[in-house]
Amino acid sequence: MNNEKSPLNRRQLLGAGLALPLLARPQLSQAQQGPKTLRLAFKAAETGFDPARISDGYSRAVTGHIFEALYCYDHLARPVLIKPLTAAALPETSADFKTFTIRLRPGILFAPDPAFKGQARELVAADYVYSFKRIVDPANMSPMLPFLLTANMLGLNELREEALASGRPFDYNREIPGLRALDRHTLQIRLAEPRPRLLERLASSDIFGALAREVVEAYGRDVDAHPVGTGPYRLAEWRRSSRIVLEKNPVYRERRYEVTPAADDAEGQALLQRFQGRLLPMVERVEIAIIEEDQPRWLSFLNGQLDLLAAPGDGVPPPFISQAAPRGHLAPFLAKRGMRLFRQLNADCSLIYFGMTHPVVGGLSPERIALRRAISLGYDVGRNIALLRRGQGIPAQSPIVPHTSGYEPAFRSEMGEFDPQRANALLDAYGWGGRDAEGYRLQPDGASLSIEIATTPDQAARQSDELWRINLQRLGLRVKFITAKFPEHLKSARAGKLMVWGFAVQSDVPDGLAALARYNGPQAGSQNVSRFALPQLDALYQRLEALPDGPEREAQFREAKRLAVAYAPYKIVAHLFSNDIAQPWVQGYRRPLFWSDWWQFVDVESPGQAA
Template identity: 40%
Template structure:
């Protein structure tokens, strides 16, 4: 997910028990580092919007909160889906007594989740009018959806039309037929983008579904000041829900399992999310216990962390923070960071030798290791592969990043015809002026990166200007293919390599493929890889796909950051999850 990234836990949901009301006097304070876009799960892929949506909506399956390695568990279904012998038919039996939060649309009646909602929600992603950036999740997999959506030709999507790929067998049974066996499909069903929504709600608020989220999850949207503040309150209709997993049964897992045993979740009645783009205010707010959770800002690393002699390569808190009872969880994030070029742009895009040379030269001009040392404060490792470390299919011996080499970069540009003019800056091969625009946000951290990039461009004699705007504004322009060069990140939605490789899949252009990269061989290999199990044959395909990306250079590989997650001493039940964006429903506050 773009910052992204990609909710619940191993749990036992009992429709029989009544909800033990969350304590409305307990208020969890957290901060986002960039603005959200809205809360229609079908229309957003950014990390910040999706993190809110996963607390409001439900998916069919979810992740065991504590289990590592990751483990999928039933969420609103009675058991994991029944899968046919050929691996193409999935049958889901919904739990009874799961209700949407109250909304005027329901006219004072409790609205139960049914199989029709599952069918509607999946069809909705394929509706061209919805224009979902996650449409590929269903159109590339579920039988008939792609062809039907393509056949509409501007006509309205008929949600009542029976399609063989997704249908309700009865009130509580839904069935999905996929076009070919796909080991990742079960994980796709856990993505918040395929959460269940109510048709009457989507139709009633059709003009602004982003501001009217109504789901079956543990929280409801109480207040929203776009780009400033988001407030969630516990959903009184939320089903009885308990944590039953004990994970490893040791350390933090044992502590959390013991503390939450027998408690109905959520425990916290209200969540207040502030948008705080600058590091310093976030850090001071955490230190003053105005924020309950945060991550260590790169600017504070030297004051907060020290090497852990018992675990080389890892860190621990300095004594003064340990004495305060603050707790640290550290892990290599399930992500990649990169800078992308707009491949349809007339200056940096295209597939001719001169444009490839230009993109490579720009990649060679940035000293990544220095950036990791100075800007990341050592809390990152170089990205060498479209597939991040610790994911199936990542070849640790594959080194795809263009290494820092300004001399080689200048030689490449000379050979490709980018001559240095009388003003000391390069022109395009046809002699026209050459200037590149990089998108950036107006934060202190971004300004540091801008300085690094300005120095890099100066070394290769190319004019650089910055397009400064809020992150959510740039994100919108990015989906429309209007940016020339922008830095981004993708956090895993599920533990599969295809979750990252699809970022460069041609048919996803304008959805998750913001670079609008298209290569027929890459696209065919991607489709082929989905049909294969984990193993040498699929890894060979991944290797070839990586080589295509390196060869054509639509991206400049960045790094994979180390996440240093902090919680104040009164926070109970907190464990960072590799896939779930938030773990708020499992937390308690004992101030």
């Protein structure tokens, strides 16, 4: 139903905290409307668009639509299904999971760019060889580096080590046995150890999409502002931390809507019937505004200035969940306007990070482990979910997230407990019992103690800060807040400069091993932002990499979870529900579980059609 014909009344607006006039989406003729446009908002700023040098979900949401990996996830299939994207078929895989031969579809073109000097540029196997090598090039300091190093492609790690040792530029021209273009359209990957789930990693367009070497060489370090890929969109406009605009790639190949929903997925079957065979992308333009505060983002959606509150991010801002989706159902005043709610438990978690190189909370000595465990036990998860998340989550019991291997709904551990009495006892028993004149705890050597927590300058963070203050006061710990924006904290965390920070992460593969990357020593400074290192867990990580799925691997997951809880480099707080809402004129949306690209699968109708 058209929002012009079903406006919010003043009482409804007051109930949502928004007594402001609506800016209705105008009803225009098809000729007046111009290109079909999908309008979205990010709640945090992007950091750039070079796949080798980013890790945040907002930047990756954009790169996942500009670049293309060899494979992709089916948009509607649940459980997930991987299928070819630029590859012609699934890989030819050796019985020992060490050799993968992949044939590309010929005729796929990069979006036009001055770097190509007016010539059409075809995607070839050598582009993937080059793009993978960029990730291991020391000059790029890629946060995605461990994903390739742990794959152990023959000769690739050694090529990187040679560049590091010699100080010379990385040799992109050196052929290595583990990553080769056998011919123009055939890529071969050979591994030193079995990697049964390599295909999952090769389905991440946001990281492992192909770049053309001449584009990187033309723009140098500024390539993050000139992303040129083979995907459905290209970058049309970028005002950093403010506005991102994508437009349809004018030479995108003939790719059609082909999905595989489950037989009992009524909504998926309806979408299949409606869109089967449609050319992709269905919308020609995507406009993204960076709106960090919850209320303006919510108001923009109610006013019809945004088409979706959706991934990446938390959908409906938490402060407005009770108005938008009471008890998990769409509010009547929104349903009357034709809006739709999409709710699911995500493959994600919110967590608290402890800097393992920090002299106060880091290290593996008993008193430092006790401090981390005490802070974790003293953190009121129930209150966090009820107040900060507005009830949209479940307590986490381990690092492994829902929908992935290794996740056990019945698993219980100290990770999910709130026990301030036990937390205080731990602190007293391990040397943190001394108090200063104000009654706050001292360090074991008698030095003053403050728990420094990184925070951001927004309303949601202020609520979180207050909860932190209450939790730590209960333990006799003084708290100090360090304020900066998300990208700045992320940079500091990767450099090992933060003491305590809270953020959320989303798994991008259905393998639970991705969550354990945060505990893997070789991945310190990238996925392992805490810089935690424990030989027993590193050995488990290696075994889990090589083992095929099955009972033996699940048993190894349980041991890894036990160690993660015991040493507490992170407090995994909650697994979160997303509550995404679409305007009535948006069709085809479904929040992805592990991948970042979906804009090409939705359609935006005119308001008249929606009515």
